[in-house]
Amino acid sequence: MENVLIKKLIYRFCLISLLAWGGCQKNYFDTQPDNILTIDKIFVNRGQTEKWLAGIYTFVPNIWNYESFVTPYTLTTDELDASNWVNPAINSGALNAANASLKFLDYYESIRKASIFLENIDRNQEIKDLVNGSEIIQQYKGEARFLRAYYYWLMMKEVGPVAIAPLHSSSPDDDLQIPRSSWDECVDFVLSEIAFAKEDLPLNNYAMGSDTELDPARIGRINQIIATAVESQILLFHASPLYNGNSEMSDFRNFDGKQLIAQQYDPNRWRRAADAAKEAIDIAESNGKQLYKVSDSDPFRAAFLSCRNLYWDGANIEGIWLRTESGMSGWERRVAPRSVEGTGYAGFSVVQRLVDDFRLQDGSSIHSNPSYVENEYTTTATPYYVSGTNKMYTNREPRFYVDITFNGAVNPGVSKSGAANARVELFYTGSSGKAGEPRNWPTTGYIARKNIPPNYVAPSTSVARPTILIRLAELYLNYVEALNEAEPDHPDVVKYLNAVRERGGLPPIEESLGQAQMREEIRLERRIELCFEGHRYFDVRRWKVADKPGSEQGGAFYGMDINEGTSLSDPKFHQRTLVFRRANWQKRFYFMPYGQREIDRNRVLVNPPGY
Template sequence: MKNIKPTNKIMVSLLIILSILTGCDNDYFETQPDNLLSIDEIFTNRGQTERWWAGLFSEIPDMWGQPYGGYYYSISTDELDASNHSNPAINSGALNASTTPVNHSVLYQKIRLASIFLERVDDNEEILSQKGGVTIIRQYKGEVRFLRAYYYWLLMKEVGPVVIVPTEPGTPESDFQIPRSTWDESVKFVLSEIEAAKNNLPDDYYLEGTTVDGTQIGRINKIIATAVESQILLYHASPLYNGNSEMTDFRNPDGTQLINSTYDASRWETAAIKAKEAIDIAEAAGKGLFEVEDTDPFRAAFLSVRNLYWDGWEKEGIWIRPSSYTWGWETRTAPRSTPGTAFNYQSPVQRLVDDYRMKDGTSIDESPLYNENKFTNNGTQYYDKGTNLMFTEREARFYANITFNGAKNPGASKAGDSNSRVEFFSSGSSGKASAPRDWPTTGYTARKNIHPTFSVNPKITVNRPGMIIRLAELYLNYAEALNEADPGNPDITKYLNMVRSRAGLPEITTLISQDRMRDEIRLERRIELVFEGHRFFDVRRWMIPNEPGSNQGGPFFGMNMDAGSYLSDPDFHKRTHAFSRTAWQRKFYFMPYGQAEMDRNHQLINFPGY
């Protein structure tokens, strides 16, 4: 395994890290007075050029900033509800071109600034005169070309086929009346740009030999670029984009059909090949699934999946964001029994809770141990005596990801015996009765990525990077694509089992049908990647957002937050309608472009229904 420098160096000495940590002002270059700084001056000065370069990283998303900062995915899908504090327009059906959450203007701004950088950076004699200056500029150009393509990819995930602007920076006289490219054209363009960028990217950034320079974490390398290619090709092969005959009315003004209705089975093979390539290059660089050793196998699985986000990012992280707003995530998600009183409102829906397996790998419907009408006489390090049996004997990820009534506090605890556990029943310490809106609508809160020492006041938080892509995702990408391309291939169970085994689940050892394997892979993505921004897009690309078990609209359920006066109160432990969202509509497959963009570009059409 290649060596990585100590992690206490990752927050220092690199402009990119400064940019991402501080959230570089998106309007920085536009707000510079013309008489103080010109484009020519910027690109003849090393410091200003590198500041421009660093600013181009600032729209890389941070999933742990949710539900704010434009990261609305978990609370708009069947993962979380945050309607006591934040409820996106899509949930109420009020989504339109005026209320769209897509930050297309900012992304197109970054795309334009990237094009200017690529056009002008070779003029910087100050950088070229430095030792290794030619290599520095080549790598900058590779990163910026990748970022330009990646920002298009972010747009494509949300709006589908995109408007691709000329790669040469425009002038006020340029014609920007540009229709959308088709989905296939958009994918071809983005993949060609990433492939070209890879020619200027290193496998990783090294101090010398094979020692990875910890101060360069967050910079784009071939490992990251190949992983993103894997994600793009997986989407490209999926039913929403591959042989979708339901969207033949999605056309440009000239009649061009934007999503190809002819199925191409070879896309799955291409996606599988690229996913395996991404895995191989990552593993060759020393990446692997993070695992903790313990004499108790269940405890080892629990610590492996819980501690991954602060102890395991070096091992498992493929694309790492040097800083992440985990403080905000923890504050909004932890129960009120946390010192300083957290906000206690990011609420998993009952369906997600039910999808977690029992520790032997069976579903709650299959297991004789699952019971919603009885309570345990024995406490554990995961829950207190008196906890409902529906929350006992569950798989390790359940205890790492979901906080339930009777669970041990995920972080630090206020003084008092009752505060060492979580009480969501109505009169409990984190219940509805004593808080106007800081209570979970479903009787659960998210627990994933809350550090066990977390406290609001005194403020105790462990600063840590965020993993935009991690190796477990690549394993699941590969298993999914291979199951569609070559059912029965032994690599399918091999890579799926690697993720299951780390979580303490038994391996799948018997040959099962392609359909059954598809369900297993989809469930694994549901649980393993929960709250990390995948589910919103997965249900869409699989075209299942209105199917039982994955409905994105209608009623959602949880425990009865209006009832309960003690931990084992049966009145609380009743499945109750918690909230409703508008019924699923076909137009919700894609977000709309904003009205301002529609007003400027008369060749731009939105998806039918907006």
Template sequence: MKISNYKQTVFLLLSLLFVFQSCDSDYLEAQPENNLNTDAIFQNRNQTERWWAGLFTRIPDFFNMPYGFQYSFMTDELDSSQWNLPVINSGALNPASSPSNFQQLYESIRLCSIFLQNIEGNQELQSLQNGDKIIAQYRGEATFLRAYYYWYMMRQVGPVVIVPLEPASPTDELQIPRSTWDESVEFVLTQLELAKADLPTDYFQTGTTTVDASQIGRINKMIVEAVESQILLYHASPLYNGNTTMTDFTNLDGTQLLNSNYDAGRWATAATAAKRAIDIAEANGKGLYTANGSSAFETAYNSVRNMYWDGWQTEGVWVRPSSAVTGTYEIHASPRGIAGTAYNGIAVVQKLVDDFRTASGLKIEDDPNYTEVNYEATATPYYVAGTNSMFANREARFYANVNFNGAVMPGNPKPGETAVEFYNTGNSGKAGAPRDWPKTGFSARKNVHPTFSVNPYVAVSRPAMLIRVAELYLNYAEALNESSPGNPDITNYLNRVRNRAGLPNIASGLSQSQMREEIRLERRIELCYEGAHRFSDVRRWMVAEEEGYKQGGDYFGMTMDAGNTLSSPEFHVRSKAFERASWQRKYYFLPYGQNEADRNLELVQFPGY
């Protein structure tokens, strides 16, 4: 087969894979019906490539909300309790109800190991033009995916049980304790280094330096470096580095699973890894996406809004070829004023709304021009006349990411409906539907396309970015602030993210602790609703009970029971929107499932479960 046909086959396999990625059953369950055993599969090129494609199925889809990827709904970002309630929010989280998908991840880890055990013997692949290179790339991708699935599990349950690299047989001893966090990190990083040796920097068209669009979604060195940056940033963070409050988290033999000895050098290592990831990404054409507008503010707005459909090729370092954004997310996030009537219920909590800065770059409490008692006489491209002034003169990301009372409709509106109306009797208010309304009076707007409508159904298919350049910049700024406070690169890379969003440079002369808070706030805003960042960040920083970071308790919003006009003052009053279970220490980690603990008697749960 010619190499061009090979690439078309790869693209078809990836396309088919991600079309069916939401299925709960394993991609390869159909194989026994074809009377194929493992040996037969790996003697046949097509079956081998089907197996290889199936290895990608557990890569998460961050925009598969609200019923799939739920981590934003377990934090002070979003709420979907009109439709579902994650067990951690009700206080019912226990090993029998764990939302961790560890079991599916172990299944994928095993499939990666079987693939790696057998791929070298496929003579059909070996005989292809560049067969050795093709097999090496497949091997590198499978090695990466096996490591990544462990890392994804570690973000949920902490130190993990690492199974043998050779696929187990029914007679193998599988009573295996957790590895320590440090051992888990070392194992994953070692595997990533092995993968990197077999992977290209990117996949280019034959004989050119042009990226081959048919290879989008395949693993390359840029992706490996980006994931290493993420791992090492976490590894340096307080939950995992010098944690003296969780010395009771031990294996049955007394082995302490979290390192209580602080190692300041981890931050420097994390900074070096982040800069390395940035350098390789930028050397291959990646950078912050920007789009033009008629003014500086409109340029910022277009840049932060359009990056999800126009800018992923520029900003996306690791890109998922397909996403449920066009299936479940957009219809659940969009207001009922959208043509065809969307579901209008992915609610944004008041605290996040308040954390978005004003257009001058100030926090709302620091801006003397911020007010909540006036109403705007003049419409703008972002809100209509009569909108409360608390929503005026805010930063561009606020208008790109949040629907509020008076916001211009985010997609294709119904006839005559130009603005989002969340007040009680408004077009998207509580009085108009039994449950299709956001409890807080705000809904998610990020990554809702301006042409989206339900009927006629208009949805622009697009990939999703799992890791993007802005995250790498913020990783670097955070790690550098902890390892080398005052280093000019801290403000340099932080300001790149701020400036793209239309904000001025950060104030000079900030202390290390002040800069830490600015960096954390920037992650809060820039990465909101994406990739479980908030879920992980408040945990790794060990701040889940601190003011400004509190997880659990009372959450606020506008008064959804009140108001019969856009400018009704009674609607624009903060009131309790819902309540979640109070934070408990055990929530720093999700439990392994009880079924796993029953099978593996060496497996300990985090204390409290």
């Protein structure tokens, strides 16, 4: 039975594109009967062993992979709508255990695969006989142990406290009726495993035998810098209101009454999170990481280019954890207006609330600055918009023009020929408008723009680049959020927040604004700097603001009136309009459920209240 399970595991992982080394050879299993394919055969061969390790990386998520909508988080938040193509069940309120995401099955499969690897890697004499064989095996163990912990962390973010399997490859005789551990126990477990893994991991992805020269073939492989950054993420969540003294979750218990979410607030968690984030920053910066910046005589242009080009020119400078297999074509094509050369789909629609949250160029809010108007049209063209554009889109901060495509915006990629394609037209009869198209138009009259290169032609990927899974700006924002809660008057709060703001083209905050107001500034900065990068879904939950004004994840969502407009400056298009409604926020939406089949198999496993 064990051999059959092993064969199924290998076969499945060979069918999937592997992160680090490439897939298994064609017909690899065709001549190997079940009674020959054993652990002994797999782990005595270096190539097979390394393919097994590569397979453990397979389910590390790619936040920009929308080929099959495998990363739906952004599409269920107050960032984006893609209901022309897909509308996850949580948006309608129909989410339940029967139709929930089954990604946890992939994570458990990877966890089991990591355990098998750790049990057997020491048997590989072929690797041991290499000059640096012991070093290789030690590093491989560190990678596998970290990834095993990381998949638990991914599950924890989605489903909350998890059921922790034994740290060995289970057999059919094992008792796998395993209840959830508490959130605190899960955090302790994952952090202890990562700490153990760091003992075996290299500081950086150096070439074998060197402690200075980086190996380009090892991009994305786990090292101490990556592991420390993930520790920062975990401890930031652990300190946040959803997990730290949350009486609203007092009924989230196992069948035996065990409380799964801490009911007592512990302020020391914020200090621990701040220290972990600062450690992650220090180790990254001491190894050459820095905020990516472009020099230009025009400070506004410098900020724009710094934020736009980060995802290709700046990936190796600011990126902490990179994924070498990008899979970004699905994202690029869906954010490309139809006025871009080729066939863009123009349908990842930005909700009005996010558009409004981007500040004006002087750092003020559109809600407090009297110069902001929505009923006038500019007669000036810039590198970011054309003459005739509504003034609601002018004089905005540089990141607005990096992240949002609006009516009158300059095309994000290579333009098709013709006057109508020289700019983005999102009004009804415009070149990227609704008229005559079944679904390739934005429901809100705005399209996401981030991470699309200026020489893009749909559907080709114009710039080969890695995906940035963690970057230094995130660590800065982790640090200031935790430090503002632990020690609000600490000068680092302003220092590191300003570092992100100033790179984005905003004026600095001169002094502390007080804890409450600084908290709002930090959360807004995180919303803008990290938009579309997979954070918003989790941030509003861990902050417990998903039902609060300005952060509601349900209810009414607005945009421009895409059913109106026959010219760029048509006021009929530029009207705030109710575009769609989502189910009102429900407490059960804090966590995804385990799938019903898992609940049926594991009779001591509970789902969060409401499922």
